[in-house]
Amino acid sequence: MDQKQTINFGAGPAKLPQTVLIQAQKELLSYGSTGISVLEMSHRSSDFNKIINRTESLLRELLNIPDNYKVMFLQGGGSGQFSAVPLNLIGLKGDRCADYLVTGTWSAKAAKEAEKYGKVNIVHPKLDSYTRIPDPSSWTLNPSASYVYYCCNETVHGVEYNFTPDTNGVVLVSDMSSNFLSRPVDVSKFGLIFAGAQKNVGCAGVTVVIVREDLLGQALKECPIVLDYKVQADSNSLYNTPPCFSIYIMGLVLEWIKNNGGSAAMERLNKQKSSMIYDIISASNGFYACPVEDACRSRMNVPFRIGKKEGDEALEKLFLDGALKRGMISLKGHRSVGGIRASLYNAVTVEDTEALAAYMREFLKEHQ
Ligand code: PLP
16 A cells, blocks of 8 residues: 555656655665665666666566667667667668658657658658557558657557557667556567656666667767667666666666566556546546547556547646545646546556546536
């Protein structure tokens, strides 16, 4: 049972498991028998070496990462990877072009950034709203693209892929920032996966990059050295000072995921939690409205409007005020879309979700 009264439904940085916070608090002044905090520890010390190696081996175990993949812990966030991906990979083939699927804010930003370094082909007709994933039969993939890029879960719009795109052998790259380790993934289908930690696997400051070895060493010559995957992989993410504390916290979260049944157990819980909210939306006769098509509704970020399809802002404000009184915070939708968004990452419990579900039922009864 959580000691905290507040339930954080934020989209990230997001809720962390309480046991992780307690352990970090316990170890804050002195890590093990070192007499110093991880915050004060040299990244070249043997103690930190153990922390980073343990974090990597937990990740390898939880995702079953094949041996021919490197794992890196980098700075610069998901946004840093919007640049690093093309800087490292767009030159894999002579044409310097890449295919992008644009299904929300984050993949749109990534595609825009990639345009600085080569030719970007959006493989499907432009979407007038980010509420669906265009049918793969409508995609025009370019066989001479260096890679195909997609965002597995669009955090702002609540659009999630429940399938892995088939690229006819072209290197597949995925931004999994907001659904990383929320379900099992077959890493061998990807050339590269990246994820900021601050949603499902830790706190802000570190971004995981998992990359197939044969893709290293082909960065454009203008690639900044800190973004060069080969340099970072060869130095075990220690080319420069890494985000030590964030890596340590990620290790604790991965340990927690392992102790709670791994990625398959996370998937079961995430299905259960998101269904609790979507079921209320579906049964509300339009009082609650989720604009996203059923097949690609996110299990991580559930966006919805209240009162009518396009949202009754006064009613939505009332909902948020009432939620706050009940200790439920950060339910406001992203400023670009409005409405409500409940983020149900791994650390958000079934009980937390039940509290929100109960409030939604009560609010419906009162205002329908
Ligand atoms: N990709 C996705 C799916 C995100 O949700 C976010 C941020 O929320 C980003 C990328 C950008 O991450 P950062 O703010 O760490 O650069």
